[in-house]
Amino acid sequence: MNITMKKLIYAALLAGALTLSSSCTDDLNQTPHIETTSGNVYNEPSNYKQVLAKLYASFVINGQEKGGGNADLNSNNGQDYMRCYFNLQECGTDEVASTWLEGDKVGDLTYLSWDANDTWVSDMYYHIYYTIALCNEFLRNAGDEQIAGFSEDDQTNIRHYRAEARFIRALTYFHALDLFRNIPFVTENDPIGSFIPPRYTGKQVFEYIESELKEIDNDLLSRTEAEYGRASKAAAYTLLAKLYLNAKIYTGTERYTDCITACNQVIAEGYSLEPEYAKLFNADNHKRTNEIIFPLAVDAEHTVSWGSTTYIICGEVSNTSDYQKPEKYGVTQGWGMFRVRGEVPALFGEGDGRAMFFTEGQTQYLDAIDSQNNGYFVEKWTNLTDEGKAASNTVDGGVNTDYPMFRLADVYLMLAEAVVRGGQGSNTATALGYINQLRERAFGSDAGNITNGELTPDFILDERARELYWECTRRTDLIRYDKFTTSTYLWQWKGGVKDGMAVDNKYNIYPIPQTDLTANPNLYNENY
Numbered sequence: 001m002n003i004t005m006k007k008l009i010y011a012a013l014l015a016g017a018l019t020l021s022s023s024c025t026d027d028l029n030q031t032p033h034i035e036t037t038s039g040n041v042y043n044e045p046s047n048y049k050q051v052l053a054k055l056y057a058s059f060v061i062n063g064q065e066k067g068g069g070n071a072d073l074n075s076n077n078g079q080d081y082m083r084c085y086f087n088l089q090e091c092g093t094d095e096v097a098s099t100w101l102e103g104d105k106v107g108d109l110t111y112l113s114w115d116a117n118d119t120w121v122s123d124m125y126y127h128i129y130y131t132i133a134l135c136n137e138f139l140r141n142a143g144d145e146q147i148a149g150f151s152e153d154d155q156t157n158i159r160h161y162r163a164e165a166r167f168i169r170a171l172t173y174f175h176a177l178d179l180f181r182n183i184p185f186v187t188e189n190d191p192i193g194s195f196i197p198p199r200y201t202g203k204q205v206f207e208y209i210e211s212e213l214k215e216i217d218n219d220l221l222s223r224t225e226a227e228y229g230r231a232s233k234a235a236a237y238t239l240l241a242k243l244y245l246n247a248k249i250y251t252g253t254e255r256y257t258d259c260i261t262a263c264n265q266v267i268a269e270g271y272s273l274e275p276e277y278a279k280l281f282n283a284d285n286h287k288r289t290n291e292i293i294f295p296l297a298v299d300a301e302h303t304v305s306w307g308s309t310t311y312i313i314c315g316e317v318s319n320t321s322d323y324q325k326p327e328k329y330g331v332t333q334g335w336g337m338f339r340v341r342g343e344v345p346a347l348f349g350e351g352d353g354r355a356m357f358f359t360e361g362q363t364q365y366l367d368a369i370d371s372q373n374n375g376y377f378v379e380k381w382t383n384l385t386d387e388g389k390a391a392s393n394t395v396d397g398g399v400n401t402d403y404p405m406f407r408l409a410d411v412y413l414m415l416a417e418a419v420v421r422g423g424q425g426s427n428t429a430t431a432l433g434y435i436n437q438l439r440e441r442a443f444g445s446d447a448g449n450i451t452n453g454e455l456t457p458d459f460i461l462d463e464r465a466r467e468l469y470w471e472c473t474r475r476t477d478l479i480r481y482d483k484f485t486t487s488t489y490l491w492q493w494k495g496g497v498k499d500g501m502a503v504d505n506k507y508n509i510y511p512i513p514q515t516d517l518t519a520n521p522n523l524y525n526e527n528y
């Protein structure tokens with residue numbers, strides 16, 4: 001991890017720069033409450049980078065003090081953006097079997113039975129709009145007119161920061177689009193105060209994100225220029241690829257050719273696969289800049305988090321097992337939060353090194369979803385360095401493992417799917433080559449390679465699960481394949497029954513929280 005960026009994030013947190021302390025954001029365009037005025041914050045060019053660091057940190061930190069103290073949002077569950085995002089993307093799928101259904105309030109997420117009062121849905125929604133509010137405030141103070149008095153070099157740097165703020169806002173709007181679909185929309189150009197944001201349709205949000213990512217291309221740094229932890233051009237191309245891959249869901253129109261174009265732009269930046277899959281998810285994964293395109297920085301000294309990767313790594317280790325040892329994962333103690341449902345391990349062939357599951361004393365399938373003896377524990381993520389040593393005391397500082405939001409393997413899989421779905425700009429031979437590169441890494445040889453005839457959409461969905469499990473893609477993937485709510489694919493405890501069942505299609509989209517429906521008359525939920 002670039003220590004300069006971590007220290008800047010820490011400094012921004014300690015300074016209390018841009019702190020919103022509201023349980024619900026009735027006016028999503030409000031200026032975040034600040035301990036010093038915007039005029040003081042933005043009167044020095046060096047401060048812009050510290051505020052930018054706060055925008056990045058908003059994904060993994062929930063407050064101004066260690067571990068989320070002095071919270072930015074007085075939320076229901078008191079957890080950070082990424083803990084909310086992991087729960088919404090994973091809990092209701094075949095990739096997670098939660099242990100503390102009632103204690104962690106994830107029963108409705110797990111059984112696909114939430115409503116507009118669900119606390120995790122609400123927390124995710126307000127975290128998204130908190131980050132958007134931070135970005136809007138930054139951009140209000142980073143226009144050409146506002147920075148005209150600084151040196152040319154400072155203005156150039158701030159234009160890069162401005163592009164990154166727009167990327168972060170586009171990413172959060174993408175999450176809002178994917179999770180909630182028809183949402184309130186606000187930018188830095190809207191008035192502050194009594195303004196009530198309009199409701200944008202999914203198509204409108206899609207078009208906005210697309211235009212933003214294209215407009216900032218010239219101002220984002222290239223892969224080789226960007227500090228680790230900052231968004232480069234390749235991060236924007238990857239987000240565009242994700243947007244285009246799911247375009248039919250969001251807008252009703254396929255954009256597979258555009259997805260391929262964006263994937264090719266990422267690949268042209270010169271990334272390569274990390275030879276050892278497990279090293280992408282350990283405490284030294286900041287060294288994997290060959291494959292990791294955009295990470296979220298987590299650090300046991302400067303950005304201590306009880307969510308994000310701390311939640312994943314401590315949560316994947318049992319706190320009751322006589323067999324599983326926390327120190328094997330660089331963890332002081334396990335939390336026993338979740339396991340994987342049996343259908344996912346069943347996807348792996350013999351010899352696939354990505355099948356990183358702890359099985360001793362565990363059943364593969366689930367007689368009870370909340371029993372720690374049912375379901376395998378995941379061993380993919382660790383708090384270990386390359387030398388196999390614990391990187392931090394997880395009781396005191398959380399983990400030291402960054403969250404790889406975007407990586408090259410996902411780009412290869414997106415391109416392959418877009419090709420088999422009819423997109424132009426690449427071909428089956430190229431797509432097959434990328435898929436077999438992933439499988440050669442997984443198997444350590446060509447033993448797992450596939451042929452042209454095996455490269456089908458359903459194969460790619462399964463391969464995405466094998467490659468990307470617990471990386472917050474599964475819900476979106478299953479929806480794209482029309483398998484999340486339907487009977488086309490059932491897994492144990494889907495819909496709250498042991499053998500699984502179809503649920504109402506409304507659960508493909510989360511509802512706008514009731515608190516915001518009350519505050520904004522422009523909003524409504526179509527099916528809740």
